[in-house]
Amino acid sequence: MTDKNLKNDTNLTTNHQSDEATADKALFISEWKVDAGEKLYFPTQGREGEIVIDWGDGSSDTINSGDDEYISHKYSEDGIYTIKVDGTITKWSCNLGITEECDEECDEEYDEECDEEYDEDPRINAHKLIKILSYGKTSFGPYTFKDACNLVGLPENESPRFFENSMEGVFYGASGFNQSIHHWDTSKITNMNKMFLGAKSFNKPLNDWNTSNVTNMSSMFYGTKSFNQPLNDWNTSNVTNMSYMFWEAKSFDQPLNDWNTSNVTNMSYMFFGAEAFNQPLDKWNTSNVTNMSEMFNGAEAFNQPLDKWNTSNVTDMSRMFSGAERFNQPLDKWNTSNVTDMSCMFSYAVCFNQPLNDWDTSNVTNMSYMFR
Known part of the structure; x- marks a missing residue:
C-alpha cells in the first residue's frame, strides 16, 4: 500500500x-x-x-x-x-x-x-x-503518527494538545508528511525527542515555535533528508540533550549560532552525517557539555572555527571529527584535561593539519586510531 x-x-x-x-x-x-x-x-x-x-x-x-x-x-x-x-x-x-x-x-x-x-x-x-x-x-500521546507514511493532512488552523506536554516521536517515520505546522502552540512543550525522526519529506518552517520550555531535542531531525529550514530564533535555553539532533539531516545547512546552549550536556552525534552543514557555531556556550563523541562524524562540508569553545567538562571526544573531510581549524586552546576517550577523533579527517601540542591528555585512556 x-x-x-x-x-x-x-x-x-x-x-x-x-x-x-x-x-x-x-x-x-x-x-x-x-x-x-x-x-x-x-x-x-x-x-x-x-x-x-x-x-x-x-x-x-x-x-x-x-x-x-x-x-x-x-x-x-x-x-x-x-x-x-x-x-x-x-x-x-x-x-x-x-x-x-x-x-x-x-x-x-x-x-x-x-x-x-x-x-x-x-x-x-x-x-x-x-x-x-x-x-x-x-x-x-507519544509517537502520535509513528509510521503514518500516507499521512498528508492535519487541520490547518488548529493546534493539537499533547499529553504531559510531550511531542516525543510525533512524526516518527511519517515519511510522506510535509504540511505547514508553524502555527502550533509549543509554549508548554518540554520534550521534542525524535519528533521528526525519519520524516524524510518534511521541509516546512518551524522558526516561529516557542521552544522555551523544551529540555530534550535528542534525535529531533534524525534522518530528515529534505529538511532545510531556519531555526535560529528558537529559545534553547533549557535544552540539556541535543544528541543525534541532525543525524543524517543531509540537506540541513542553516544558521544556529544564536542558540543558547548553556545547559546542554550531550552533543554526541549531533551533526553525524549532516553532509551539507557548514555554519558558524563559535558563539555556543559548551561549558556544561560532557559528551561530544561523533559530533561531526561524516559532516563532510563542515569547516568552521571552534577554538572558543569551553571543553573543560568534556570526557568523550571519540570520533568527533571522523570523516569530516574539509575540517581544518585551530583547536589548540581547548581544555582537554577531563577527556578520557579520543579514539578515532580525526580518523579520515583528511584535511586536518593543526597544532595540538598544548592539549592536556593526562586523563586520556584511549587514543587508538586517533589520526587514522
Whole structure:
C-alpha cells in the first residue's frame, strides 16, 4: 500500500465529504484508507468517560467501560472512511504500545511486509491513516503518527494538545508528511525527542515555535533528508540533550549560532552525517557539555572555527571529527584535561593539519586510531 497506489486508486469511495466533516470542531475526525474485509484498529488510549465512534460506513460503537487501547471495526468495502469520535481521548497514538520498531523505510516493500505479516496486529495501523480533519477533544500521546507514511493532512488552523506536554516521536517515520505546522502552540512543550525522526519529506518552517520550555531535542531531525529550514530564533535555553539532533539531516545547512546552549550536556552525534552543514557555531556556550563523541562524524562540508569553545567538562571526544573531510581549524586552546576517550577523533579527517601540542591528555585512556 504505497503513496503512489493511494493517489492513483480510482476505485476508492469517500463516505463523507471533508467540508462536512470539518464543520464540527467538537468531534475528533480522521480519514483512513481501508480495504474490503479488513479490520481497522482505532486507538482509544486515555479514554475519559463515554465515547461514541461513527465508523463512516453507517455503523457506530459506544464505549463506556474497560480500558482497552483500541477498538476494532471491519469494513465490507474498499474506501476512504471518515471516522468521527464524540468524547474525550487523552493519549491517542498510532503507536499502540509497539515495542519492536519497524525500521525499514516506508516504501512499497515495507508496506507489503506490513500488510502481509502484521495486518491483523493491532499495533500496525498507521499506514492506513490519511488525514486528521479535526482534533475535537482529543489529546495526543507519544509517537502520535509513528509510521503514518500516507499521512498528508492535519487541520490547518488548529493546534493539537499533547499529553504531559510531550511531542516525543510525533512524526516518527511519517515519511510522506510535509504540511505547514508553524502555527502550533509549543509554549508548554518540554520534550521534542525524535519528533521528526525519519520524516524524510518534511521541509516546512518551524522558526516561529516557542521552544522555551523544551529540555530534550535528542534525535529531533534524525534522518530528515529534505529538511532545510531556519531555526535560529528558537529559545534553547533549557535544552540539556541535543544528541543525534541532525543525524543524517543531509540537506540541513542553516544558521544556529544564536542558540543558547548553556545547559546542554550531550552533543554526541549531533551533526553525524549532516553532509551539507557548514555554519558558524563559535558563539555556543559548551561549558556544561560532557559528551561530544561523533559530533561531526561524516559532516563532510563542515569547516568552521571552534577554538572558543569551553571543553573543560568534556570526557568523550571519540570520533568527533571522523570523516569530516574539509575540517581544518585551530583547536589548540581547548581544555582537554577531563577527556578520557579520543579514539578515532580525526580518523579520515583528511584535511586536518593543526597544532595540538598544548592539549592536556593526562586523563586520556584511549587514543587508538586517533589520526587514522
